[in-house]
Amino acid sequence: MQREPLLLDQAVVLPCPLLRNQDSSDPSQWLRGLDWASLPTDRPRIVLAHGGVHGFGGRDYEADEEAQSGANNLIDLACLPADQIDYIALGDWHNLKQMSPKAWYSGTPEPDRFDQGDDNQRGQVLLVEVERGCPPQVQSQPTGRLYWHNLRVRFSGDGDLDRLERQLDELTAGRVARDLLRLEVSGSLSLAGHRRYQQLIDDLQNRLLRLRIKGDCEQAPEAAELEQLTARTEDPLIARVAQQLQHRLERESDPDSEEASRIRTALCELFRFTTTR
Secondary structure (H helix, E strand, O other): OOOOEEOOOEEEEEEEOOOOOOOOOOOHHHHHOOOOHHHOOOOOOEEEEEEEOOOOOOOOOOOOOOOOOOOOOOOHHHHOOOHHEEEEEOOOOOOEEEOOOOEEOOOOOOOOOOOOOOOOOOOOOEEEOOOOOOOEEEEEOOOOOOOEEEEEEEEOOOHHHHHHHHHHHHHHHHOOOEEEEEEEEEEOOHHHEEEEEHHHHHHHHHHEEEEEEEOOEEEOOOHHHHHHHHHHOOOOHHHHHHHHHHHHHHOOOOOOOOHHHHHHHHHHHHHHHHHOO
8 A cells, every 4th residue: 555645436545554564664654745735625635644652652462572572653643634534443452443633544444452451442344434524433343252351369179270260151151162261270179179260271271262361279187188088997998098198288387399399289089989880
């Protein structure tokens, strides 16, 4: 696309594309020297421009190494003749944002990353009605079919697992392969609770479009669970192994050590074996 007016039957399009990957110039600069009198007076004039604007950097790709902080291809909206332009469609910022009465970032038609808080407005297009010399009428139209979620949970008991399951049900609303979840976990659950947690994670892997887990959920055997293992008169071998593991765990000075974690994992597997036979 060239930086020159494009005359359509119902509008005049004024494209301001990036001509190079890295460009420090304002892509709308050519409009400052345009002979506006040469354009039709009966058709709305629409600027298409890609970049940040002065006072707002635009591009927000956290993982994009090419995104330079600061000042590439900044568009100076104040230098554009507002009375000659009816609408400015901006691209580069992936959220919905109005920059002036006539200038909007539409965001992306499909959400492209995890929620970023209150300003997260992705998954829409803009329906814009323009007439020459009149303010544009702008309406947001939802188009996105994917849902991106952030969840953080610290387990201090099995009740927290129940709460997590309720939250997940509310977030996904029965959908399959349309949700992406970034789950940050910490804390610990009982042996039975940890087994339920693993089953929940397996179910999420099958049900979600993507699951990203940060952190770990530890296993903390409850007294009743240890007694259930160490006092199994019907399984003396299992009871003896469980007693040895319990004694080793009690001798660990650091409950967060790798050895303590391995012992708890062994107890969990032993518990799982005895409860699924």
